[in-house]
Amino acid sequence: MRGAEALVGSLVGAGVDVCFMNPGTSEMHFVQALDAVPEMRGVLALFEGVATGAADAYARVAGRPAAVLLHLGPGLGNGIANLHNARRAGTPLLCVVGAHATDHVRHDAPLESDISALARTVSGWVHVCGDVRDVADDAVRAVAATSERGGQLATLVLPADVSWSEGAAPAPALPAAAPFPPAPSRVAAAAAAVREPGAVILLGGPALTAEAMDAAGRVAAATGSRLLVETFPRRWDTGAGRPRVDKLAYFAEEALAQLEGASSLVLAGARSPVSFFGYPGVPGDLVPEGAAVVGLADAASDAAGALEALAAEVAPDATAEPAPWDAPTPAPGRLDVRSLCAAVAATLPEDAIVVDESLTAAAVLAPALQTAAPHTQLALTGGAIGQGPPAALGAAVAAPKRPVVAVQADGSALYTLQALWTQAREQLDVTTVLINNSAYAILRVELARTGAGEAAHSGRAGRMLTLTDPTPDFVSLATGYGVPARRVETTEDLLAALKWAQGEPGPHLIEAIVPALG
Incomplete structure (x- = not known):
């Protein structure tokens, strides 16, 4: 062989x-x-x-x-x-x-x-x-x-x-490594921390399954501890029926405000939080001064089991408060980021997989999805853009009976738009909502935040951050790869397009035109 x-x-x-x-x-x-x-x-x-x-x-x-x-x-x-x-x-x-x-x-x-x-x-x-x-x-x-x-x-x-070469033969499989069981000493330290006022539990990695989220919700209900989810979760079971938990903000100033006053930070499957980039005059370490950092479980540990053990210790009779199934109603008329995210949440199929590479829209999308149908989210864990279209493809291959909705920024989509061809070839049920603001909008924000200044649209610096002259035609690009596509500019048209895309098999792309930032 x-x-x-x-x-x-x-x-x-x-x-x-x-x-x-x-x-x-x-x-x-x-x-x-x-x-x-x-x-x-x-x-x-x-x-x-x-x-x-x-x-x-x-x-x-x-x-x-x-x-x-x-x-x-x-x-x-x-x-x-x-x-x-x-x-x-x-x-x-x-x-x-x-x-x-x-x-x-x-x-x-x-x-x-x-x-x-x-x-x-x-x-x-x-x-x-x-x-x-x-x-x-x-x-x-x-x-x-x-x-x-x-x-x-x-x-x-x-x-x-x-x-x-000849001379090979198949080999039997080796056992997979099991996660480390919950350490009693870590559970005891976390229990002592959450019994004190002001404790924050930061959830991430393997602690974001439905079962782990329920255990964390019980701890919060019994102790008054606050729950936060890491900014870019690898896989997060969320939506209606599961505990409502906010993400830690992307921008350091907002994250510091969320963590302000924390007496302790209990890490359940998450790393200790740091700023995504270094900025003038802004701390890189986001742990509040004086807050104790308590490691309940790291990524190699049974984080769900650790949360269950913590819940058994401090919340044996508590019940997690589930988020209601009450997605926001999208405002009619010309689309903007808020009405777009509300439309995605309002029409999200139950048990969908949401691939979020929405970038500047993420801060609006996350709360909108909290009360949408129960679903699983995949996020841009490492910050290397161009993950969204391939991730939607891989998720659809892994779970062919679950609809996939990809909320995708225009600039990062252009890194890996070839994924649409494979989606078409494999006839995968992926609906891509492409947010077209004709700009690298996040970089416009970052230009000012780093102290570099403001970028006028007509200036030489501003030209490096726009996607115009010419503006990519995503409907033509998608159809060229074999994916049916529509362009929409109003909430009404987006809702109709979502119904169209989710009502027939195979991949679809909806190019949603929204105002540029700045």
Whole structure:
């Protein structure tokens, strides 16, 4: 058996049966193995950043790793932004990178590069397979490594000659690493903290499942502690019927205001909060002065179990207060960000997956969705934009019976718009609401916040932050990729377009024109 066939068969045996890919010459034997191992589903992407973003979202939704297949160092480099997002999310993800045949490396051919060095910037585990007899064992070790540390990226570098050589055999799967159980000492410290007035519990990572949120809600109901969710959650079960919890604000000044007066900050699956960027005169550490930081559970721990243990300690008879199913009513007339977000919330299907890369609209979208139908949210965990379209693709592959609604900023959409082609090819139920304000609006805000000044629309600096002259035509771009699309400018038209998109199978895009900021 050839090495590639044994590798693919071993991946399937280990539970990895979807591979997003943008392959090249060095990966052709892996591609051919899809015929020999039909249990592996191959999903073609037109750009490596689409493949990596899709694999990240697939794993977040499915709860198990997908594989992504990339071509040599440049292919890995093209996909690294969304691998960065996956690393920050703690996503279990297997990255297979094809390499030159072992004997060909000495020639320093044009595509030769240090793949392992690139991979280590985002991977917790990196290995180069050196012998066809080891390829299957290496594959199952790589899959097992994805579950370590609460979830991480594992990269297996696969030379072409290892793929094409004979002498391999599939290997049995290794057990996945289990999360660390709740530590009694940490539960006791958290219990002491939340019994004092002014405690804040910051929820993140694995503490955002429906069960974990319910346990946190019971603790809050019994103790008066405040709950906050990290700014960019990897996967958050929220909406009506679940505890209503605000996100920690993106801007440091607003986050500091939310945390002001906290006596302690209990971390449940979340990192201690810091400002996204450094600003003149603004602290980077967002923990209030004098507040104790108490680590209940980190990303590698059983955060849900820790919250359940905390609830059993301090709230044995409490009941979490659920958010009502009462989405805001969108105002009629010309669209703006507020009416757009209200329309998305009002029409959100039950059990949907919402992919949020709305950027400047996120502060409005989050509260609007709090009382929408119960759903799961995926956010831009690492800040590397261009995650939204691929994440919607990966989520839809992972959960084909759940509708996916992507709320997408226009500037970041242009990084990975090729994902629409794969959505069309796979006929995935994704509705993309593309917010078109013809600008990098977040950067207009940041220009002033960093002290650089204001950008006039007509100035040279302002021209670097606009998406005009020409303005991208997203309806034409979407239809060119095979996705039906409409452009809307009023609330009434947006509601009609959402009904149209959600009323028939396959992907759709709605280009929503809203006023630019500033």
